[in-house]
Amino acid sequence: MADKTNTAAGILRTTETILKGVGSTSALPQPWGFVLSALEAAAGLAADLMDRGLDPSIKIQEMRSALPAIDAARAEVDDLIAQKSARR
């Protein structure tokens, strides 16, 4: 467990250092050049962390759509409008 924690912390430190460094330059070679740079430096650490892979019994999590939450936000704003115009 301590090894995993150290590896994760190492990835964070390395990646953040690189991203900050690349972000300070005026030009990037390509839109995600920063990721490729991070890849080179974090590769060793990331390989250790990722080596375990995902348990075959676990489905890969879906990324949630923003649309239901946006509908809910709109509904709350609509409620506010209704309150402010209720006595009209």
Add this chain to the structure above:
Amino acid sequence: MNWFLNRLCMVLVTALMAAGAMMACSGTVSTQSSVAHTTAQTLNRAQPVWIHAMQDEATNAVNQVCPGDAGNCAAAPMRAAADAVFARWSPVVAAWEGTRIAHDAWRLQLERCRADAHASGCEGPALDSLSLALLSATQQWRCAVRSDAMRRPDLDPFPGTPACPLHPDAGVPADGR
């Protein structure tokens, strides 16, 4: 605190996606699946932050048209103010949904490969292109929140300024000028 956690999570996502790109080269479906899984978990946690910011802007717009709890304001101007806010945010929403679709494509292909390692599209380069498509979509979302219309770089949890070819005013131009 939310901002800090969001930023921390996104730095981790960057590392994980970088690891995903690397693993794509070695064709390790299991490890890419781990990256895709964690990426979705993290982005799902980050989502409420910007949606809350959008709702706050719409609420403020309504309150500017009708301050206080008057109860006798005309609805139409308030609705127009709120609609203007939601319309301004629509490119951000579209970019987010684009990211989700890119993640879906990667996830579904990975699930296919997990079920049958010899299925078509399970080679390293094929999986690599799907993971890079996700990176591209993420970049478009960063540019959307930084565009002239939005001017919300505070919602972009990544350090540094992105290259935004379609919105040169939003970040560093892609050609570096």
